[in-house]
Amino acid sequence: METRNPRRWWILVVLCLSTLVLTIDSMALTVAVPSMTEDLGASAQDTQWILDSYILVFAGLLLTSGSLGDRFGRRRVMLIGLVLFGAASLAATICTAPGEVIAVRTAMGVGGALIMPSTLSILITVFDEEERNRAMAAWGSVSMLGLVGSPVLGGVLIDHFSWHSIFFLNVPVVVLALVAGVLLMPESRAPWQKPDPLGAVLSAVGMTALVWWIIEIPQHGAFGGRSLISLAVAVVALAGFVVWENVTSAPMVPLVLFKHRNFSGGSLSLALVQIGNGGLLLVLTQYLQFVLGYTPVKAGLAFLPLAVAALVGNGLGVKLAAKIGNRFVILCGMLVMVACFALLTTVDAESGFTAAAVALGLLGFGAGMAMPAAVGALMGTIPEDRAGVGSALNDTIQQAGTALGIAILGSLLTSGYAAEMPSDAPEAARQSIVGALATANGNTELIDAAREAFTASMTTTFTVSAVGVLAAAVLATLVMRDRKPEQQPQETTPKTPDLVA
DSSP: OTTSOTTHHHHHHHHHHHHHHHHHHHHHHHHHHHHHHHHHTOOHHHHHHHHHHHHHHHHHHHHHHHHHHHHHOHHHHHHHHHHHHHHHHHHHTTOOSHHHHHHHHHHHHHHHHHHHHHHHHHHHHHSOHHHHHHHHHHHHHHHHHHHHHHHHHHHHHHHHSOTTHHHHTHHHHHHHHHHHHHHHOOEEOOOOOOOOHHHHHHHHHHHHHHHHHHHHHHHHOSSSTHHHHHHHHHHHHHHHHHHHHHHSSSOSSOGGGGGSHHHHHHHHHHHHHHHHHTTHHHHHHHIIIIISOOOHHHHHHTTHHHHHHHHHHHHHHHHHHHHHOHHHHHHHHHHHHHHHHHHHTTOOTTOOSHHHHHHHHHHHHHHHHHHHHHHHHHHTTSOGGGHHHHHHHHHHHHHHHHHHHHHHHHHHHHHHHHHHSOTTSOHHHHHOHHHHHHHOTTOHHHHHHHHHHHHHHHHHHHHHHHHHHHHHHHHHHHHOOOOOGGGOOGGGSOOOOOEEO
């Protein structure tokens, strides 16, 4: 097909490397949390902010960075994000206090927000609808390799060096992505239009306040004191953003996308999945290391069933979507994910790893089927000239779901654990399993009680996860529609993207 970019598969290599950076960081950090918490003397709140500071900034800046990519060049914005992400990762290798790690993670969030919308927007402008699912599958497969490889590498580094070394994992990948981006990728941008500074400010303030409110729920409640102020700011800013984007002549975000069933259904169902998945890997990492006594390396290897099954599900999902449509593939994949969470609710302190391994396999297989199909369906609705901000809109909705999931599941895990612990246990032991193991001093009864309390609270947490993913499956099935060949007129063939050498 003469309208296809001849360098599109090389461009995909760069996009995969750029996304791999974000995957490596999140998964390696998950394995490093226990070691980092102990070394820094970080409280439970410090640990949550180390994780959430990234999400807070990432979600707050996604829409603005997507718009910047459309306006000033998607490659340029992505490369700037890679430089910032790599520099912050390098700075993290010398951090010695929780506050320093939080600051570095904030800078990494800015870099990540510049990278993510650009990768997806470039992908949908370079690949037409016929090849897009294959490209998505390859993109997802590389992420899966990072998903399994980074915890293992992170575990090895932690065993031989320190938790600081896991941040260094990002640096060589960033360098490789930068070199490949400069050499292989042409610039792409949308036609010039008037800037929308008010929209950018309202979206950043609104999303930051919303995610901040979600993060603070476990500590301050949903409507008390500081939380109420954050919620009020979020509601006012986001409501103002929606009103402004509908009346301005040059809106930053095409809210009209929500009128398309596949975009609205796909985005909202993926947000519900993220609510269900929020904190899952962090909870399981703590289960493996604190309940089963795994080393960081062994804990990293334990995620192998997730990655392998995801690769299998990814390949099968692409083939099925081409034959029967995305909607049925999304439904089947999400129902398999529900089965994963249902199985995890049966895990207790004596279960060992068998049930968790099967559950991880189910999660990987289901997510491998459902996620690329859902993303492919909704991304196909975004016009090329709004690819950056359109993909950022979808990313923002999912990040809000992730933050909400971490807040809800983290709160349930913490409160459930405290409720299950004996009332005469030391205060530190009642706050977290880390505190219990640190203060046990050989007290096997306290250690056993902490492990049982942790797994009991896991049951409640994963029950909520199962409900969230089931709701996502129902929403996607009812709202989304498969595009039939006879409904695709010739003129909808994607045009050659606006590429600037």
